[in-house]
Amino acid sequence: MELIITEKDNAARRIAEILSEGSASAERRNGVNVYRWGGKRVVGLSGHVVGVDFPPEYNDWRDVEPVELIDADVTKEATQENIVATLKHLARKAESAVIATDYDREGELIGKEAYELIRDVTDVPVSRVRFSSITEREVRGAFEDPDEIDFDLAAAGEARQIIDLVWGAALTRFLSLSARQLGDDFISVGRVQSPTLKLIVDREREIEAFDPEDYWEIFADLQKNGSGFEAQYFYDDDGSEAERIWDEAEAEAAYADLTSVDSATVTNVRRRTRTDSPPTPFNTTAFISAASSLGYSAQRAMSIAEELYTTGYMTYPRTDNTVYPDDLEEDALLDEFVGSPEFGEDAESLLEQDEIVATEGDEETTDHPPIHPTGEIPNKSELSEDEWEIFELVVRRFFATVAEAATWERLRVVSEAGGRSLKANGKRLVEPGYHAVYPYSSASENHVPDVEEGEELSISEVRLEDKQTQPPRRYGQSRLIETMEDLGLGTKATRHNTLEKLYDRGYIEGDPPRPTALANAVVEAAEDFADRVVSDEMTAQLERDMTRIANGEATLDEVADESREMLSQVFEELRNSSEEIGEHLQESLKADKTLGPCPQCGESMLVRRSRQGSYFVGCDGFPECRNTLPLPSSGEPLVLDEECEEHDMHHVKMLAGRDTFVHGCPRCEAEKADESEDEVIGPCPECRDGEGGELAIKHLRSGSRLVGCTRYPDCDYSLPLPRNGDIEVTDEFCEDHDLPELVIDPDSDDPWELGCPICNFEEYQARNAVQDLEDLNGVGSATAEKLEDAGVDSLDALREADADSIAGEVQGVSAGQVRDWQTELDA
DNA sequence: GCAAGGTC
Incomplete structure (x- = not known):
């Protein structure tokens, strides 16, 4: 038997399909797909299935000096036990193995990891095939002429793993220990995240240091036969044209000259034709940028792309390549869109071109093809609105890359008035081309x-017009990802995750992201003592070293030892500064939690956490001052820049994934609750008989509103209400529950008919359950709804359900699938 | 529990 190993299941399936000419069948083993036909088996990994780490005796942060990590062993352990077990099981029965992981450096390392797992159980021959796109021609060609694993290239990847772990772990532990932040709120640094954070911090420093300058600009409306256009005053500044006037008196003088006459004489007219080339194929970064101008965050764009890729509508979304492979037949792909209600006409018009030639970008790599549609076209109703918008973007980008250039006609008109010059630049699209x-x-x-x-x-x-020079703009998410790519920071598959990590660690907030006080302190500490870890030079040097290893000019050990030596020097510097760094970090952490002055004692009000783990606002003067304010019960509080003018208190945002919301000023929220009175709306379903309990609309000091029993705390029956909007109690009654129907924001353009609060809550729970289920692997919206109908009304219900009876009840769901979801939930 | 890199 011959065993073929790919980097992911999707690739395994498609390769089996090609090599078996469609005859392969799939079976599941330990929850891993194995494709088989004749004497062949194909199994897909899930990227790295082993990971580097220190031996367990280094696990306790308090027992181990961070500096000890520099010379600690680095070991490899299985991180995906099911896949490793399946791989070894298959390898035992194999007579030969073929590594078919992705054709890039990390793919070579993943292949070598698979090779070592195979070597643990057998010494059968192992070969390596390489292909840049999973097409019939490339895959067959690669398998007809197999090669060997490039161990030097894999070693280059291992050098990166070791250096990143040692630097990252040692410095992260050092900063966390010095600031006494050991729980979930450790203070992290790393080769990629820290230089990225420094980009944001540096830009914020420029903005703060910016000193705006006044200048003036003059515009004139000119008329020709009733048709008006705008022209701008300019002057000669040492041979170049300048529009900004830096001196007020000079601006007044020019303005006076221009207003002293009522006409301008045309002195120069220039016409030019400009071609505007169509854009190049999408790689990951270009795709993220384009999606970001449609309003998608990098993370969201990638997760939708992932979904469209696994459902088969577009190619692999993580690629550096901007040149279509020779195998891609542009006209055949266009043909697939003919007849589509949304794209048919455009596809036909493109096919009418004399010649179809695709644009090419500067990056030509072997990893994967540029992102393009596969030719499989979903019905618009199958996708969510967002998915459709992203799908359409990918289709249209492909269309654009095979479309003709656009042509613009430019017209420049210079005129003189009162001894002053005016210019106007017009442009007209003559040939729309790809537009x-x-x-x-x-x-x-x-x-x-x-x-x-x-x-x-x-x-x-x-x-x-009087104007002021503007500070540089903050980086948006997509601009950051582009800059990271330019600097070589991170990879196509990780850059967006790095930004997400900076948010999660409390280093940045908002969009465009702004650094927190903690971020400033971390970057400052690193600049003073470990400059390399906040500089893109560390990555540049690592890239050079990896190239040397891959070329056989240096060994993994030489490079790793040299790096360890540099880190030892860093720790020499750090040794005596732990206290100073720790204090600075702690002050910054406090600053990030400070809301404003305590109205009772003048100290600061801070976000704090109770013993039970809930958040509240408390006075820094505790225990002398016991003033507190409540915070909502869901989410992690984040102090915003925005301030309440009445109370000098910063606003608070509660981070809770898709339920994130802005709480606002905690004092305002508490006061609002104090001023409002409970409004009784009907009987309490729990205790109406006997105790005679009633339900009322209540405002809590934590800012939330609910329908709750008037006998609280003896009866704690409650239903949630939306956080914002006026609530109207109508005289329509729900017969099932004896409660009035509610309307939110009745006077707005778009009132929300919430209805009976009990019915509403039941629907809300069902919706939530469906959404939670959809987050599981391989559960689409249709399956989630079927599961919910079958009584699986929460993740807990699924976890405790009997797999066989669910499989019996829900069409298209197997007991094995249910067990996979249960394993996923338990993990 | 630390990184960055795969992948879901």
């Missing part, structure tokens, strides 16, 4: 009428 199929990039025109030299134009208005 016709790709509406995302700007194609806005600016009309300037045709005029001749010597012509007189009347001036209808002159405006003197």
Whole structure:
């Protein structure tokens, strides 16, 4: 038997399909798919199935000096036990094995990891095949002419693993220990995250240091036969054209000259034709940028792309490549879209071109093809709105790359008035070219009428505008990812995760992201004592070293030892500064939790955590001052920059995944609750008989509202209400529950008919259950709804359910699948 | 529990 190993299940399935000519069947073993036909088996890994770590005696942060990690052993342990077990089981029965992981450095390392797992159980021959896209021709070609594993290239990857672990773990532990932050709130640093954070911190420093300068600009409206256009005053500044006037008196003088006359004489007209080339194929970074201009965060864009990839509508979303492979037949792919209600017309018009030639970008790599549609087209109703929008973007980008260039006509008109110069630049799209199929990039025109030299134009208005230079703009998420790519920080598959990590660690907040006080302190500490770890130079050096290892010019041990030596020097510097660094970090942590002055004693009000783990706002003067304010019970509080003017208190945001919301000023929220009175709406279903309990609309000091029993705390029956909006109690009654129907924001343009609060809560729970189920692997919205209908109304219900009876009840769901979900939930 | 890199 021959065993073929790929980097992921999806690749395993497609390779089996190609090599078996469709005859392969799938079986599951330990929850891992194995594809088989004849004497072949194909199994997909899940990226790295082993990971580097220190031996267990280094686990306790308090028992081990961080500096000891520098020379600690680094071991490899299985991280995906099921897959490792399946791989070994298959290897025992194999006569030969073929490594078919991705064709890039990390793929070579993943292949070598599989090789070592095979070697643990057998010494059968192991070969390596490489292909850049999973097409019939490439895959067959690769398997006809197998190669060997490139152990040097894999060693380059291992050097990266070791260096990242040792630097990251040692410095992370050092900072966390010095600031006494050992729980979930440790203080992390790393080769990629810290230089990325420094980009954000540096930009914020520039913004803070920015000193705006006043300047003036003058605009004039010119008229030709009733058709008006705008021209701008300019002057010669040492041979180049300048529009900004830095001196107020000079600006007034120019304005006076221009207003002293009522016409301008055209002195120069220049016409030019410009071609505007279509965009290049999408790699991950370009895709994220384009999705971001449609309003998607990097994380969201990638997760939708992942979904569209696994359902088969688009190619692999993690790629550096911007050149389509030779195998891609553009016209055949366009043909697939003919007849589609949304794309048919555009596809046909593209097919009418004399020649179909795709654009090419600068990056040509072997990893995967650029992102493009597969030709499989979903019905619009199968996808969510967001999924469809992203799918359409990918389709239209492909269309654009095979479309013709656009042509613009540019017209520049210079005129003189009162001894001063005015210019106007017009542009008109003559040939729309790719813009016709790709509406995302700007194609806005600016009309300037045709005029001749010597012509007189009347001036209808002159405006003197006073302006100020602006500070540099903050990086948005996609701009950050582009900059990371330029600097070589991270990879196509990790850059968006790095940003997410910076949010999770409390280093940045908002979009565009702004650094917290903690982030500033971490970057400052690193700049002072471990400059390399906040510099992109560390990655650049590592890349050079990895190239040397891959070329056989250096060994893994040499490179790793050299790096350990540098880290030892860093720790020499750090040794005596632990206290100083720790204090600074702690002050910053406190600053990030500070809301404003305590109205009772003048100390600061801080976000704190009770023994029970819930968050509240408490005075720093505790125990002398016992002033507190409550916070909502769900989510992690984040102190925003925005302040309440009445109380000098920062607003608070509660981070809770998709239920994140802005709580606002805790004092305002508490006062609102104090001023409101409970409004009784009907009987309490729990205790109406006997105790005669009633339900009322209540406002809590933590800012939330609910329908709860008037006998609270003797009866704790309650139903949630939305956080915001006026609540109207109507005179329509729900017959099942004897309760009035409620309307939120009745006077707004879009009132929300919430209905009976009990019915509403039941629907809400069902919806939540469906959403939770959809987050499980391989559960689409249809399956989730079927599960919910079958009584699986929460994740807990699924965890405790009997797999066989669910499989019997829900069509298209097997007991094995249910058991996989249960394993996933337990993990 | 630390990193960054795969993948879901």
